[in-house]
Amino acid sequence: MKKSKLSNWKGVAAVIGVDWGDSGKGRLIDNLAQTADVVARFNGGSNTGHTVKNKFGKFALHIIPSGIFNSKSINIVGKNVLVDLESLIDDELQQLKKAKVSWKNLRIDQRATLVMPWHKMRDGQREESRNAKIGTTKRGVGPAYADRIERVGIRVRDLYRKDFKDLLGEEIKIQNKYFSLNLSPSKIYSQFHKYTNLIKPLVTETTSLVKSAIKNKKNVLFEGAQGYFLDVDAGTYPFVTSSNTGIIGIWRCFDVHPTDINYVIGITKAYTTRVGSGPMPTYIKGEQRDWIIKKGGEVGTTSGRIRDPGWLDLVLLKTACENNRVTNIAMTKLDVLSQLKEIKVCIQYKIGNSTTDYISGDADFLSSVKPVYKTLPGWNEDISKARNLTDLPQEARNFIKFVENYTKLPISFIGVGPDRSEVIYA
Ligand code: IMP
Numbered sequence: 054m055k056k057s058k059l060s061n062w063k064g065v066a067a068v069i070g071v072d073w074g075d076s077g078k079g080r081l082i083d084n085l086a087q088t089a090d091v092v093a094r095f096n097g098g099s100n101t102g103h104t105v106k107n108k109f110g111k112f113a114l115h116i117i118p119s120g121i122f123n124s125k126s127i128n129i130v131g132k133n134v135l136v137d138l139e140s141l142i143d144d145e146l147q148q149l150k151k152a153k154v155s156w157k158n159l160r161i162d163q164r165a166t167l168v169m170p171w172h173k174m175r176d177g178q179r180e181e182s183r184n185a186k187i188g189t190t191k192r193g194v195g196p197a198y199a200d201r202i203e204r205v206g207i208r209v210r211d212l213y214r215k216d217f218k219d220l221l222g223e224e225i226k227i228q229n230k231y232f233s234l235n236l237s238p239s240k241i242y243s244q245f246h247k248y249t250n251l252i253k254p255l256v257t258e259t260t261s262l263v264k265s266a267i268k269n270k271k272n273v274l275f276e277g278a279q280g281y282f283l284d285v286d287a288g289t290y291p292f293v294t295s296s297n298t299g300i301i302g303i304w305r306c307f308d309v310h311p312t313d314i315n316y317v318i319g320i321t322k323a324y325t326t327r328v329g330s331g332p333m334p335t336y337i338k339g340e341q342r343d344w345i346i347k348k349g350g351e352v353g354t355t356s357g358r359i360r361d362p363g364w365l366d367l368v369l370l371k372t373a374c375e376n377n378r379v380t381n382i383a384m385t386k387l388d389v390l391s392q393l394k395e396i397k398v399c400i401q402y403k404i405g406n407s408t409t410d411y412i413s414g415d416a417d418f419l420s421s422v423k424p425v426y427k428t429l430p431g432w433n434e435d436i437s438k439a440r441n442l443t444d445l446p447q448e449a450r451n452f453i454k455f456v457e458n459y460t461k462l463p464i465s466f467i468g469v470g471p472d473r474s475e476v477i478y479a
Pocket of ligand 1: 195329
């Protein structure tokens with residue numbers, strides 16, 4: 054097991070969720086970004102909610118990379134990220150403005166697709182009329198990515214076309230006709246005209262920015278959104294999001310080959326959660342469910358929905374780590390498990406009379422399995438002051454060791470509280 058300290062990482066690093074998201078990427082990126090020259094988002098849209106708590110305050114970011122608090126790093130929104138200008142300008146930049154955090158180093162790719170008001174309307178409408186719901190965040194992500202794939206999306210650079218007003222008018226006519234909407238071209242034009250002027254200094258070509266940073270041996274950090282099992286191709290389809298959440302998403306967005314990435318950091322909580330629809334084999338029921346939700350603050354940053362908790366699923370974790378060639382695990386919210394008498398971890402799935410420790414299927418596969426658990430003793434102590442592994446109670450160390458042995462990977466970052474300082478770099 055190779056041990057490489059993440060506190061002084063150098064080169065190219067990527068953070069991806071090895072679960073269903075909501076694992077605390079915001080706080081990890083905020084920590085790692087302190088030595089980053091570039092922080093880049095490569096997937097998702099405003100469906101993502103990255104929470105950051107640091108000396109500037111508490112923030113819920115959706116599109117802006119969580120490295121924005123390091124005034125020395127360039128923060129990039131790549132071409133495969135969906136740009137929701139309502140979220141970016143009316144919410145996220147307002148949060149930064151209030152806290153006097155500069156965004157002069159924010160860059161938005163000119164080729165990124167815009168989420169338009171009709172995408173959000175269609176996302177909600179379609180979901181409402183379905184019996185089997187995906188559980189979408191209604192941020193317009195599915196319809197906007199569908200337009201991108203259909204090659205009819207409006208892109209950031211279209212905002213600066215001389216004929217943007219005509220282009221918008223034509224698209225709104227189509228939307229009103231085919232999706233029975235009642236959109237007003239003049240209202241949307243004036244809203245977007247305002248946005249256009251505001252973001253103009255930030256719009257650029259970002260693939261070359263990232264490529265040249267890597268060539269010049271800068272520290273580049275890729276910030277994933279959601280988790281591997283929400284990946285449209287690899288996840289528990291149809292209960293997935295519409296982008297590539299794994300390592301492949303970086304390749305597609307920035308033409309950076311996975312072998313150019315020195316650290317692939319797979320992030321997970323010390324337990325798991327799932328929001329929206331779709332199976333989760335290790336689902337926790339009853340009082341313990343409510344206790345974890347309360348203690349872990351398991352309410353969606355974007356949607357405000359409760360995240361259902363489950364025991365840490367090592368089958369899930371190991372599969373995601375193997376498929377993405379994870380080099381280091383980051384585990385957050387270990388402190389939430391304190392005071393539990395026993396902690397379960399799922400080590401295998403039972404399907405009929407056989408067992409497996411690898412996920413090779415979609416939602417139907419995951420619905421058909423039963424978890425096989427290993428039960429480990431818990432601990433009572435408050436661990437929020439621990440800064441070294443040796444500060445942790447023996448039971449917590451045993452829990453960490455068990456996960457390391459199972460995945461054959463080092464756990465190099467352990468979150469023991471939400472603050473920037475509440476971390477163990479192992
Ligand atoms: P959509 O991407 O908004 O269409 O949502 C599709 C599914 O992915 C739903 O189950 C959402 O709850 C889930 N999802 C989307 N974004 C996130 C996220 O950032 N964290 C966790 N779940 C997410």
